[in-house]
Amino acid sequence: MPAALLIGAITHSRKEWEDLASTLTLQEFPSGSREEFIRNCQAGQYDEVEVIYRSNTSTKFTGPFDAELLAVLPKSLKYICHNGAGYDNIDISACTEKGIAVSSTPVAVNNATADVGIFLMIGALRQAYVALSALRDGQWLGKATLGRDPQGKVLGILGMGGIGREMATRAQAFGMKIQYHNRTRLSPELEGTATYVSFDELLANADVLSLNLALNASTRHIIGETEFRKMKDGVVLVNTARGALIDEKALVRALDEGKVLSAGLDVYENEPEIEPGLVNNPRVMLLPHIGTMTYETQREMELLVLSNLRSAVEKGEMITLVPEQKKVFGK
Ligand SMILES: *[C@@H]1O[C@H](CO)[C@@H](O)[C@H](O)[C@H]1NC(C)=O
Ligand SMILES: *[C@@H]1O[C@H](CO)[C@@H](O)[C@H](O)[C@H]1NC(C)=O
Ligand SMILES: *[C@@H]1O[C@H](CO)[C@@H](O)[C@H](O)[C@H]1NC(C)=O
Ligand SMILES: *[C@@H]1O[C@H](CO)[C@@H](O)[C@H](O)[C@H]1NC(C)=O
Numbered sequence: 001m002p003a004a005l006l007i008g009a010i011t012h013s014r015k016e017w018e019d020l021a022s023t024l025t026l027q028e029f030p031s032g033s034r035e036e037f038i039r040n041c042q043a044g045q046y047d048e049v050e051v052i053y054r055s056n057t058s059t060k061f062t063g064p065f066d067a068e069l070l071a072v073l074p075k076s077l078k079y080i081c082h083n084g085a086g087y088d089n090i091d092i093s094a095c096t097e098k099g100i101a102v103s104s105t106p107v108a109v110n111n112a113t114a115d116v117g118i119f120l121m122i123g124a125l126r127q128a129y130v131a132l133s134a135l136r137d138g139q140w141l142g143k144a145t146l147g148r149d150p151q152g153k154v155l156g157i158l159g160m161g162g163i164g165r166e167m168a169t170r171a172q173a174f175g176m177k178i179q180y181h182n183r184t185r186l187s188p189e190l191e192g193t194a195t196y197v198s199f200d201e202l203l204a205n206a207d208v209l210s211l212n213l214a215l216n217a218s219t220r221h222i223i224g225e226t227e228f229r230k231m232k233d234g235v236v237l238v239n240t241a242r243g244a245l246i247d248e249k250a251l252v253r254a255l256d257e258g259k260v261l262s263a264g265l266d267v268y269e270n271e272p273e274i275e276p277g278l279v280n281n282p283r284v285m286l287l288p289h290i291g292t293m294t295y296e297t298q299r300e301m302e303l304l305v306l307s308n309l310r311s312a313v314e315k316g317e318m319i320t321l322v323p324e325q326k327k328v329f330g331k
Contacts, residue, residue, distance in 0.1 A: 008060075052077065070100070079101050083302060085108075095325075096324070101329040102322050112292045114167045114240075127262055130283070150176050154176070155168070156180070156203070159181075159241065223246045235261065244269045248269040248278070265278065307319055
């Protein structure tokens with residue numbers, strides 16, 4: 001019987017995982033260090049493992065799935081089912097070379113992430129943190145000043161995938177005009193009433209700029225000094241995707257200079273560390289990467305990982321294979 005290895009924990013779908021025991025030998029590495037994990041691999045403990053369930057806490061224990069780790073993983077391994085929409089801590093091209101297919105959990109995260117994006121956008125437009133903290137400090141309004149309305153403003157969406165489109169749907173209810181940029185223009189059905197513009201036009205037109213694209217070598221620091229200069233004075237920046245999409249030090253400068261009025265951030269370049277210039281700026285709304293942290297979404301994500309795992313073992317195909325591998329492993 002082939003084996004499946006769970007790295008980290010399954011919290012809301014434990015029963016569904018245990019149900020797999022009828023067709024798979026279930027093994028677990030619930031916690032521990034990278035050294036321990038590598039030792040287990042080298043000792044042959046996972047030699048029958050065909051598929052890995054890589055939970056959202058795996059990186060904490062095993063570190064990234066980089067070339068070093070891939071080199072010691074069992075030869076029998078064919079599939080990595082990752083729990084998370086982002087998979088920048090898995091070296092996809094190294095996996096492809098070794099013939100290992102990787103799935104992630106897009107779609108399931110869309111609504112919860114877009115909800116947090118809107119929360120941050122409104123919070124940043126209203127500079128809500130000033131008022132929130134004044135009230136808790138017993139100062140009622142404190143230094144709270146007038147905020148801005150979303151109505152009639154241009155929301156620029158960079159990266160019009162599932163999350164970007166849910167952002168657009170929600171923002172339209174607030175009376176915002178949607179412009180977007182994506183490397184490939186969307187089909188008319190997906191595009192809806194949003195307007196496709198070039199990257200530079202998006203920077204120039206947006207009153208609020210929301211980042212909804214994946215992080216990789218070509219998108220790292222896609223927003224930096226040069227891009228801030230192309231934006232409107234008083235722009236609001238929202239990031240629920242990945243911190244390193246923004247040059248955080250350049251953002252701090254742009255905030256200090258008043259170029260950027262405010263920002264709403266759920267993600268940071270060096271989590272859990274945050275630039276002091278962001279923490280100390282009360283105009284900025286900050287959250288500790290809670291985008292998908294709702295009960296419903298966490299369970300949906302776990303179930304999608306398990307569906308991928310089952311489909312991989314039973315049919316030899318992933319349901320939500322990462323796009324970089326579509327040409328190689330896609331059906
Ligand atoms: C997101 O919300 C919409 C509207 O409520 C719903 O139709 C859709 O199924 C949800 N998407 C996911 C992936 O849960
Ligand atoms: C956005 O562009 C990327 C890269 O070309 C493409 O893979 C993706 O399908 C596009 N998004 C949509 C929704 O068409
Ligand atoms: C970055 O990710 C997109 C998919 O989101 C992919 O199409 C593109 O090839 C990737 N670029 C690099 C350099 O990996
Ligand atoms: C990881 O997933 C579990 C179970 O779905 C969830 O309870 C937990 O909050 C998640 N942790 C993070 C950091 O997202």
